[in-house]
């Protein structure tokens with residue numbers, strides 16, 4: 034958060050001054066300096082693939098759902114843009130400058146232009162300004178926190194009026210809120226899966242850097258879609274077999290993979 038490809042270019046440059054040109058040492062670089070095409074959009078794109086997989090499982094589609102998004106930086110704006118392209122209706126968007134609302138669906142490309150011109154979402158002419166403090170309790174099908182951590186707490190989890198929470202930000206839901214949302218049958222898709230599109234394309238960037246062979250945009254997007262869709266299937270299977278939440282399932286899956294690799298290396302008891 035608060036960084037961009039320019040920041041990663043400085044890290045690359047500083048490291049390379051001491052160790053020689055080493056593009057694979059940092060990811061999220063500008064494409065002109067060995068970054069991957071598609072990395073900028075990757076986290077939002079991954080959030081959308083994850084949301085699509087979740088909704089499909091519940092017999093729903095992005096095109097018939099409404100969305101509220103907190104945060105309109107890299108992750109929030111790409112998520113909004115791609116949801117909109119798939120026919121989803123984004124009702125409310127907020128950022129550090131304020132919040133905007135349009136019950137008929139926000140013109141996301143217009144909001145992106147307004148954001149580029151003014152540095153925030155506040156005052157966008159296609160919407161009405163609304164209270165940023167009530168964003169998490171706005172009625173919608175899917176609530177997407179895509180800003181800072183710790184925003185869903187025991188103080189406000191009772192007020193959430195979404196059916197699904199897709200964690201695009203890192204740890205937006207604290208453990209108390211997680212419990213409250215579960216009791217209220219609100220499905221939470223955890224950050225460890227939902228926002229993994231970013232780190233996945235960072236992995237693709239690293240692969241491209243060490244191979245010295247850059248991929249085309251289509252390959253990045255389609256490979257990411259395969260990873261996110263397969264990961265959802267694996268996650269769902271664990272949740273079913275253990276009768277647990279998506280968060281618990283994701284942790285079980287991750288820990289089990291590390292444990293298996295550890296035992297295979299001869300570290301077993």
Ligand SMILES: NC(=O)C1=CN([C@@H]2O[C@H](COP(=O)(O)OP(=O)(O)OC[C@H]3O[C@@H](n4cnc5c(N)ncnc54)[C@H](O)[C@@H]3O)[C@@H](O)[C@H]2O)C=CC1
Pocket residue numbers: 034035036076103104105106107108109127128129130179180181182201202203228229231232
């Ligand atoms: N950029 C990436 O590839 C990934 C980012 N994430 C997580 O996603 C979240 C967002 O990251 P980015 O979009 O990259 O950051 P960013 O710096 O591009 O954007 C952050 C956004 O949050 C807004 N914001 C800050 N404080 C706020 C508040 N109190 N209420 C509402 N909005 C607020 C800012 O105005 C801005 O729109 C962070 O939690 C980050 O850790 C997770 C995985 C990958």
Ligand SMILES: O=C(O)CCC(=O)C(=O)O
Pocket residue numbers: 034060061203228231232235236
């Ligand atoms: O790009 C990466 O390697 C990590 C991105 C990520 O997961 C984050 O910003 O939290």
